[in-house]
Every structure is written in structure tokens, then in C-alpha cells.
Amino acid sequence: MNLDELALQIQNMRKHVALLQRQSEQEKTQEDIELVTALLKEVYLALEKLQRANEDLQQHNEELSNTQQSLIAERQRYQELFEEVPDAYFVTDTKGLIQEANSAATTLLNISKSGLLGKLLEIYLLEKEIIAFHLKLNHLRDHAEIPDWKMQEWEVNLRPHNRTPIIAAVKVVAIRNQQGKLVGLRWILRDISESKRTQGKLQWAEQAMRQALAKEREFSELKSRLLTITSHEFRTPLATIYSSAELLEYYRHLWSDERQQTHLRRIQTSVMHMTQLLNDVLLLSQDETSKLEFNPTPLNLVEFCRDLLEELEQSDRSQHAIAFSSKCQCTPANLDAKLLRQILSNLLSNCLKYSPIGSTVKFSVTTANDQAIFQTQDSGIGIPPSDIEHIFEPFHRASNADNIPGMGLGMSIVKQAVDLHGGEIFVESAIGAGTTFTVILPFSTNLHI
Incomplete structure (x- = not known):
């Protein structure tokens, strides 16, 4: 029965009560009349309450209808805003299961909305980032109950469907119920690959x-x-x-x-x-x-070293003895003659310059496994430990060499020449006991003949 039918029935009941009251007044005694009259009043009051209840119910139904229409309008506006967000917008449960996704989200991941809903967000991450994503998600769940929990932000590498991976900026906020309990998460993702x-x-x-x-x-x-x-x-x-x-x-x-x-x-x-x-x-x-170029050519190392030593001995005017030894294979060594001269002449000149007159300088050359090993050894003033790590820097001179002429360029040039060969240089020294340099140069296969 609808509200109009109920109102019509109440009106009919009022008419019947009025008729019954008139009949009772004609046929009954005064006591009966009073009793019936009281009963009819109670029925009438009940009918009045029923009428007011009917009017209140009708007003409530109208308000409920208006509320429902407002909710529908609000839901429509929310859906429009949800779709109009330029960034990918996801709503997930606390485990990251996608419940809602806007059009930008389908574009970002290159998959339809039906393909997104009901899937875990983590499956669109690069495999190497899934563990870190789980840790982030656990952190969000563990701290989301805190009242002042704020939006969380970080960056992830996404793997869209059938597309190359992209870098995305992530923003996450909590969804709570009326009791403040975490019930879901809102995600905003933006492609920042180009930026x-x-x-x-x-x-x-x-x-x-x-x-x-x-x-x-x-x-x-x-x-x-x-x-x-x-x-x-x-x-x-x-x-x-x-x-x-x-x-x-x-x-x-x-x-x-x-x-x-x-x-x-x-x-x-x-x-x-x-x-x-x-x-x-x-x-x-x-x-x-x-x-500065590297031009390796085949060299006879023994002859090369002997010619160099002859020049140095003439300039030294036989103030020092140079003991030379060699263990070389018959095959020529593929090294840069110009750079090798710089390496050996600087090392041997330093041996002569920093050693006392009359002392012996040792010089050896060995070839093995397609590499040449040169070693110079003197019994001079030595290099302080604090200076060894700086000896290959331009213009650096050891603190105990102030009274000996020099520019501090020789060892820098040696290091550069060794590096161009792709080789290594090692130094051992002790104050007052002399210095030993070992140079290892691999034979080059890039020959300029």
C-alpha cells in the first residue's frame, strides 16, 4: 500500500468513526454513550498520530530520495574527476590489489581497465624492484595507523605491457574508515623518464x-x-x-x-x-x-738499453758504476722507443743524481710472457714514506731533495709513459738505503712500422 492509499483509508476510518458516534448517541444509555465516545476519541487520536506518522514518513522518503540523488551526483562528479586526473590514478587494497584505475593508468601501463582490475600493482614493476616494493608496502601498512601519517613518495621502474620500461614518480596516501583503520591506498604515478x-x-x-x-x-x-x-x-x-x-x-x-x-x-x-x-x-x-702519442715498434731491448747506458755514463763522467744485466728472449719487444727512453733515462738519471759518488747503480731488463720488466736500484738518499704517494705528481719533489737540482717533472713523465704502454710501475724505498723502481710493460700488438 502506498502513501496515497493509506491517507484515503484514514479518511474513510474517520467517516466511519463519526457515523458510529451518531448511531451510539441515538440507541444507547448515557454511560454507553460516554464509553463509546471515549473509545472513539482514542481511535481518532490514533488515527491522527497515524496521519502525522504518514506525513513524516512521506517527508523522510522525499529527503531520502534527495540524498540518493545527491549521492549519485557526487559519485558521478567523483568519477569524472577520477578520469580527468592527468596522472595514473589507482585505488588498491592494503596489499596493492588494484580496485579502481583511471584512463591515464591504462595509458601508462598500456593495458585495458578490465586487464588492470583485480591485479597486483607489483606485477608491472621490474623484477629487480619487487622486493624493495614489498618492503615499502609493509612500511606503509605498519605506519598508516599513525594519525600524522603523510603522503609517501619515491621512484620506481615500471614495465608497461609490450613497451620499454619507464621511470615513474609514485605518491601514496592512506584510505581509512570512520574508526581510522587502514582499508586501502590511493596511488598516483607519473612518467618522469623524459625529465x-x-x-x-x-x-x-x-x-x-x-x-x-x-x-x-x-x-x-x-x-x-x-x-x-x-x-x-x-x-x-x-x-x-x-x-x-x-x-x-x-x-x-x-x-x-x-x-x-x-x-x-x-x-x-x-x-x-x-x-x-x-x-x-x-x-x-x-x-x-x-x-702525446703511443707508437710501438719492434725493439732489441738489450741493444737499446746498452746504447742508453753509454750516453748516461758519458754525461755522468764515470762518477758511478752501472751494473747491467739482462734475461731477454730473442724475439723483438713491441714498445714505443721514444717513451721507453723517457722512462729509463729519467729513472737512471735519478739513480745517478741521488746516489753518492762512487756507488753502484743496478739496472736489469727481463722479458717473459710478452712483457718487459725493467728494474733500477740505487743506494741513495731514499724517498720519505710521506712523499711516495705523491712522487708521480707534476712538480712534486721529495722533502729531502731540496738541495739537489730538479723540476719534479721526471717521475710524472715516467708515469705517463708507462700508462700509455698500459703498464705498471712500483717503488720500494727507505731513507738512506736507496730506492728500487720496477716497471712492467706489456708488448703491444698495435705496431706502427
């Missing part, structure tokens, strides 16, 4: 610029130090040359041949020293401008 690539390029460019600026500053400092040290180092041999030449000019007719030869040897030694300085500076500048 990451752009950021990576910018970072690379910024890093390259910083490296270029640092290299420029280093090169500027190097040139300044080179100018200062070179001018200082050239001053002594130039003064020696000038002094000996001037003395020879004015007094050679008064001197014996032996005394004249002494000054001529001073001039020759000073010229050789300046030539070595110039060679070191030239080689260093070539490396700084990336012009």
Missing part, C-alpha cells in the same frame, strides 16, 4: 663544464708553476755556461789543456741538463694538450 633523461644530460653537461673549468684552472696553475720552476732551473746552468765561456775567452791561452777541458765539460754538462729540462717540458706540454 630524468633531460636531467641526466644537464648533469652530464654541468659535470663536463666543471671538469673543463677545473682542467683549465689546473693547466693555468701548471703553466705558472712551470714558468717559475723553469726560470729557476735554467738560471744555474746558464750561469755556469756563461762563467766558463767567459773564463775560456780571457784565460784559455794561460791555462793548460786539462783546465780548459774542465770548463768545456761544465759547458757540455750544463747544455745537456738544459736539453733534458726542455725535453721534459716539451713532453709534459704534449701530454697536457693530448698530443
